[in-house]
Amino acid sequence: MRLASEIAQIYATLTSVIIAGVLNMIFVKLPIFRGLSKPIDCGRCLSDGRRLFGDNKTWKGFLGMVALGGISQVIWSTVCCSVPAMAEKNQFISAHGISLAANLGAGLIFGLAYALFELPNSFIKRRLGIVAGKTDKGLKGALFYVIDQIDSLLGVVLCLSFLCTISFAQYWLYILVGFFTHSAVNLILYALRIRRNI
Secondary structure (H helix, E strand, O other), X not given: OHHHHHHHHHHHHHHXXXXXXXXXXXXXXXXOOHHHOXXXXXXXXXXXXXXXXXXXXXXXXXXXXXXXXXXXXXXXXXXXXXXXXXXXXXXXXXXXXXXXXXXXXXXXXXXXXXXXXXXXXXXXXXXOOOOOOOOOOHHHHHHHHHHHHHHHHHHHHHHHHHHOOOOHHHHHXXXXXXXXXXXXXXXXXXXXXXXXXX
């Protein structure tokens, strides 16, 4: 029963990030702000002849995640406040209330952390010769599948831990629940042809 309550708390707190991630994936595909669709690494390669991050990491996706993180957090906090039980479960609202400034600021921070913490994973994958947007086979493929699902969450939950009181065990429960949630959302987006791969 306690585990179910903690999982409900996780979803009440960070559903805004899930929403922002899905909206950003759609935003990146829309034919708007095309000037921002340039790779963050500007096409540069390191001495190994491989790209820094690759074509999939664009300014449009990066800035979109930050902006949509802020917008989603404000909207989600409003939704939570219309349902007292959800507001009570939301750890950020419990700690900081429903202030527009506080929620917008937190959402921008979550979006920034989400975007930033994806970059080291992309950097390492390029060094290992894994093509951007593709997966590898075997143990390496399985390892990077897990990392792909949790890299951004590590940063988001780290920021949340500074804004709220979260135990070490809670931190990793957030990551575990996030892993399964991210995997499920990716399957749905793949089925809807919003994602090109799982």
